[in-house]
Amino acid sequence: MKTGRFLSTMAITALLAACSNEDFLNEQAPVVVDGNRPTAKVALAFDEANTRLEYDKRGDGWQWYFADGDKIGALLMDTWDELADGIDHYKFTDYVHTNYPFIRTTKDGVTTWNTPEDAAVCEGNYFFYFPYDKKFTHRGLVGWSVNPVQKNYDPTTGDYYQMQAIKDNQKWLGYKFINATDEGINKINFDFVPLFATPAFKIANNTGMKLKVTKMVIRTSTNETNDEIDLDGTSRLMATTMMLAPETAKFGNVNKTWEDKNFTEHTRDMWLHAQRYIGENGESEDEKIDPVKANGNSLLIDPSTTVHGLSGDFWKTDMELAPTYEYEIQFGDNYIVGAGDYAVGRIVMPGGVYNHNEEETFEVLLFVEKVTSGNGNGEQMVARIDMGKPQTQGGIEGSEWDDVVSDQAHKFLRPDLTQVFMASVDAAALQSYSISDFKVASTERLEWILDQANNNTGAKDVTLRTIGKRVELSKAAFDILKAKPNIRLHIDGYITLPKELPINAINKLYFHYPTSDPTSAKTILNIESKQVKAKEKLVNMVNPSAPYTFDVLENCEIIVAEGGELDTKTNDITIKSKITNAGKVNAADVEGDIENEVTGNFEADNVDGVVKNYGTYLVKVLQKKDVTNKGGNATIANADDELLNEDGTMTLTGKTYKKKVTNNGVMNINGDSEFEYENTAMAEGEQALNNHGTLNINANAIATGMQRRFYNDGTVIIAEGKTVNFSYIRNYFGGKITVKDNAIMITKQNTLGGVVNEIESTIENAGTIHNVNNNGFIKVLDQVSVTNVTSGEGIIDNSEMGDVSYNNDQTCQYIENNISDMTLEQLNDNVKKADANQLIINGGTLKFEDTFSLNGGSITSETRGYFGKGVVLNGVNLEGTIGKYLILYTSTLSIEGVTTINHGELAVLQQSGTGATATVNGELNVSNYGTFRGGNSAKLTLNVPGYVHNSGTIKNIANYTDCSTAANNHWTGHAAQN
Numbered sequence: 001m002k003t004g005r006f007l008s009t010m011a012i013t014a015l016l017a018a019c020s021n022e023d024f025l026n027e028q029a030p031v032v033v034d035g036n037r038p039t040a041k042v043a044l045a046f047d048e049a050n051t052r053l054e055y056d057k058r059g060d061g062w063q064w065y066f067a068d069g070d071k072i073g074a075l076l077m078d079t080w081d082e083l084a085d086g087i088d089h090y091k092f093t094d095y096v097h098t099n100y101p102f103i104r105t106t107k108d109g110v111t112t113w114n115t116p117e118d119a120a121v122c123e124g125n126y127f128f129y130f131p132y133d134k135k136f137t138h139r140g141l142v143g144w145s146v147n148p149v150q151k152n153y154d155p156t157t158g159d160y161y162q163m164q165a166i167k168d169n170q171k172w173l174g175y176k177f178i179n180a181t182d183e184g185i186n187k188i189n190f191d192f193v194p195l196f197a198t199p200a201f202k203i204a205n206n207t208g209m210k211l212k213v214t215k216m217v218i219r220t221s222t223n224e225t226n227d228e229i230d231l232d233g234t235s236r237l238m239a240t241t242m243m244l245a246p247e248t249a250k251f252g253n254v255n256k257t258w259e260d261k262n263f264t265e266h267t268r269d270m271w272l273h274a275q276r277y278i279g280e281n282g283e284s285e286d287e288k289i290d291p292v293k294a295n296g297n298s299l300l301i302d303p304s305t306t307v308h309g310l311s312g313d314f315w316k317t318d319m320e321l322a323p324t325y326e327y328e329i330q331f332g333d334n335y336i337v338g339a340g341d342y343a344v345g346r347i348v349m350p351g352g353v354y355n356h357n358e359e360e361t362f363e364v365l366l367f368v369e370k371v372t373s374g375n376g377n378g379e380q381m382v383a384r385i386d387m388g389k390p391q392t393q394g395g396i397e398g399s400e401w402d403d404v405v406s407d408q409a410h411k412f413l414r415p416d417l418t419q420v421f422m423a424s425v426d427a428a429a430l431q432s433y434s435i436s437d438f439k440v441a442s443t444e445r446l447e448w449i450l451d452q453a454n455n456n457t458g459a460k461d462v463t464l465r466t467i468g469k470r471v472e473l474s475k476a477a478f479d480i481l482k483a484k485p486n487i488r489l490h491i492d493g494y495i496t497l498p499k500e501l502p503i504n505a506i507n508k509l510y511f512h513y514p515t516s517d518p519t520s521a522k523t524i525l526n527i528e529s530k531q532v533k534a535k536e537k538l539v540n541m542v543n544p545s546a547p548y549t550f551d552v553l554e555n556c557e558i559i560v561a562e563g564g565e566l567d568t569k570t571n572d573i574t575i576k577s578k579i580t581n582a583g584k585v586n587a588a589d590v591e592g593d594i595e596n597e598v599t600g601n602f603e604a605d606n607v608d609g610v611v612k613n614y615g616t617y618l619v620k621v622l623q624k625k626d627v628t629n630k631g632g633n634a635t636i637a638n639a640d641d642e643l644l645n646e647d648g649t650m651t652l653t654g655k656t657y658k659k660k661v662t663n664n665g666v667m668n669i670n671g672d673s674e675f676e677y678e679n680t681a682m683a684e685g686e687q688a689l690n691n692h693g694t695l696n697i698n699a700n701a702i703a704t705g706m707q708r709r710f711y712n713d714g715t716v717i718i719a720e721g722k723t724v725n726f727s728y729i730r731n732y733f734g735g736k737i738t739v740k741d742n743a744i745m746i747t748k749q750n751t752l753g754g755v756v757n758e759i760e761s762t763i764e765n766a767g768t769i770h771n772v773n774n775n776g777f778i779k780v781l782d783q784v785s786v787t788n789v790t791s792g793e794g795i796i797d798n799s800e801m802g803d804v805s806y807n808n809d810q811t812c813q814y815i816e817n818n819i820s821d822m823t824l825e826q827l828n829d830n831v832k833k834a835d836a837n838q839l840i841i842n843g844g845t846l847k848f849e850d851t852f853s854l855n856g857g858s859i860t861s862e863t864r865g866y867f868g869k870g871v872v873l874n875g876v877n878l879e880g881t882i883g884k885y886l887i888l889y890t891s892t893l894s895i896e897g898v899t900t901i902n903h904g905e906l907a908v909l910q911q912s913g914t915g916a917t918a919t920v921n922g923e924l925n926v927s928n929y930g931t932f933r934g935g936n937s938a939k940l941t942l943n944v945p946g947y948v949h950n951s952g953t954i955k956n957i958a959n960y961t962d963c964s965t966a967a968n969n970h971w972t973g974h975a976a977q978n
Contacts, residue, residue: 066104066403071129075126075128077126088126093246126803127173141243150169150328151164152332167804178881193270195242197531204341204387205340206424206425206427209339213343214331215331215367218326220236269350273450309663320447358677363387366384396926440467446466451464473497475496478508487508491525497564503531514540523902524556536550566585569588569603573588575590581597581602603618610627612627626641633649637671639656642660662685662691666693678705687710688703689726691713691735698719704726706727715736723744728754734760741766764778785802796812798814799815799836801830811835813869839854841871843897851886852886885904900927900930902929905933908932908933912938922947931953939958944968947970
């Protein structure tokens with residue numbers, strides 16, 4: 001039972017709990033806040049003159065009554081610089097350090113407010129609030145929401161009681177800086193000011209009838225007048241949530257003079273400098289409150305960036321209610337308003353400016369029943385009423401609030417005033433607002449409209465404008481439409497088909513009108529359930545026996561949510577709409593742009609629209625416009641326009657691709673394909689086929705017309721037996737092309753086609769490649785391959801001894817790794833088969849028991865009788881017979897690693913009368929029984945940037961004077977001889 005009134009004179013004494021409060025911490029280990037802060041023992045003392053808990057200071061107003069057990073909270077919200085005591089050494093935060101509860105008790109006629117523990121408190125900035133809420137935790141945020149659906153009746157009796165909305169929703173806030181003291185108890189008091197505005201809507205009943213008022217719906221106005229209702233006009237979102245953010249709101253600009261201000265100034269500055277209303281609801285870009293043009297508060301913040309610690313889950317935890325398109329006042333079942341009387345509704349909502357930069361204020365939908373007997377139960381009716389300026393205005397000239405509201409005072413709701421918006425309703429107004437003019441912002445309102453339409457007979461087109469994105473075609477609404485097929489429902493705006501609907505629910509929405517009706521609507525259709533679209537039939541007013549039939553889904557924008565499905569394939573319906581898909585779509589033909597999300601699965605026969613794909617996308621016959629694959633899996637049969645695989649996987653299964661195809665991810669060509677795009681310019685990335693990622697060519701890829709080119713700087717694999725034939729293939733910037741067994745890259749008959757393999761690029765060939773200009777690297781993979789190089793200065797590794805032809809500037813290598821198990825005869829034979837002009841031996845022991853001439857290089861191509869591109873010995877041991885020698889015919893010799901001549905002689909020359917050049921880059925060791933020399937008539941030039949250790953003989957050296965320890969500190973042992 002309420003036993004005390006807050007306005008009565010009383011001394012509230014309490015000792016605040018310590019800086020770490022166990023009740024606040026839910027009995028967890030205490031958290032120390034600035035452990036060296038100065039402290040004080042504090043008692044709260046209120047008196048009638050300075051502490052008023054009410055919503056209207058100018059009159060007696062409605063006053064709050066307290067009972068024992070009620071709690072007031074105290075929030076410490078600052079940090080200390082640890083330099084000295086006093087208000088100047090504290091900085092506000094947007095988060096909480098401690099949250100103390102003060103519990104009301106009465107003993108022997110004395111009322112006190114006590115914390116769970118008697119202890120000193122930290123000095124600092126405190127916000128006191130009512131009622132206490134334990135969810136505000138250490139370093140957490142503080143916020144309060146109002147319910148957009150509020151009662152104006154006593155729930156225990158059902159009687160009309162407008163103050164119930166305030167009782168359920170209003171919050172109160174006070175501020176005090178508590179100074180440290182060690183002299184007794186510091187007694188404090190403060191003003192409790194209201195946080196939310198409490199406007200009243202007073203409507204005169206001029207209908208001449210007794211009415212039962214069931215509800216009022218308040219929106220920001222969508223029309224300038226009540227005439228010529230604007231179906232395109234829409235209410236703006238209104239805030240429901242306030243958060244305490246003294247740092248962001250710069251409360252530090254006003255707190256130092258707080259004690260010198262009155263109640264009105266405290267209310268103003270608490271609104272202006274301590275709180276902010278959240279500007280987003282976390283749902284979508286379209287349903288965010290614009291911080292500049294916001295309804296509910298002109299001081300909105302972006303919670304994701306401005307406020308300390310605010311996460312994306314903030315709405316789901318601390319601030320439970322998102323912004324709303326409408327507030328609803330419920331009056332219960334007993335509110336009867338006689339002719340000439342007033343219907344009065346009271347709502348609690350954020351203060352601030354509404355309908356920025358607009359002339360209008362609010363509109364009210366007044367829902368009533370005619371009273372035929374008892375308390376109503378007659379015809380249900382609704383009137384739309386434009387509200388004017390409130391009778392009690394905030395921000396009038398000379399007010400302390402002028403700097404806040406400027407010239408929009410009539411749209412500024414103040415927390416410290418009761419502002420009354422007045423209007424009247426007559427019988428004509430009740431009758432004039434037809435269902436075809438209705439705009440709905442909730443599912444409940446849609447169901448009410450359909451129920452009203454259900455009471456009338458005959459075929460009718462019902463067009464409803466939806467506000468926002470919160471209206472659903474509920475199961476109840478569907479059942480009404482199913483029971484009354486004469487109602488043709490058209491939605492102008494956004495509507496959701498929720499999960500619980502049957503698969504034919506979409507067919508209860510109409511997207512066309514009879515030809516005699518010029519009205520049109522644009523539906524935004526959000527599908528969360530599985531839906532199968534059927535043909536749409538409309539009555540032919542001229543010939544009822546021949547109804548109009550539409551096999552298209554148009555006049556709409558389609559959104560298929562995750563878990564939702566749309567099937568237009570079963571009944572061969574053509575989609576002529578933009579589609580965003582996060583669920584599943586199975587379509588016949590589509591004529592509209594598509595965005596297929598990560599979770600989306602989209603299949604169609606033909607698509608005539610621009611596509612962005614993040615999920616799974618399949619076109620079975622023809623894609624007519626651009627496709628950009630952004631990390632998804634796209635499969636395209638044929639394409640008339642450009643295909644771009646930015647990331648993810650794209651698979652081509654068709655025959656014809658008329659515009660350029662570009663791959664940056666993984667692309668598979670799985671169908672024999674013709675690439676028809678021609679470009680006179682040789683620009684990179686602008687050709688018929690452009691690969692920058694991984695391209696798997698698993699079918700024939702043909703583009704033999706002039707200027708149909710294939711550019712690659714990624715990785716290409718041409719599968720076994722497949723042919724790739726373009727007018728020009730360019731492998732560049734480190735690109736790699738692998739030609740598998742029996743595959744062909746440029747056929748022999750394609751004499752105008754060619755391959756350019758640029759520097760640092762690679763071709764691996766196990767098949768056939770023709771007409772190659774090679775300046776990069778070609779590796780031959782097997783003996784049956786064919787490699788035809790016609791120009792360039794690149795390298796061919798033909799260690800597998802395939803069929804290779806090349807120009808004189810090419811380096812054709814034969815590489816043997818570990819020579820130990822191979823005879824010189826075998827080596828020479830392999831070099832001839834490879835038609836190599838360069839020999840590279842990596843490791844092992846090179847044995848010769850008799851004199852042998854190694855001169856098998858480039859017999860076919862060069863007919864030189866020596867290795868024109870040189871020989872490389874890398875870590876090789878030469879093990880011959882004393883007195884026998886190996887003659888190596890080469891233009892150059894490069895010694896790498898540690899190479900040793902143990903026995904026998906190694907003679908190096910180009911021809912019998914032409915010397916060669918040897919360079920030791922690694923280490924050459926000549927043993928006691930070893931000899932390294934040039935020819936008798938073709939002396940060797942020896943360069944030693946590496947190291948030579950000569951215990952044997954090095955002779956026939958043209959530059960022998962450079963080859964000694966005295967001349968080169970990299971040389972040890974015997975000097976070279978002439």
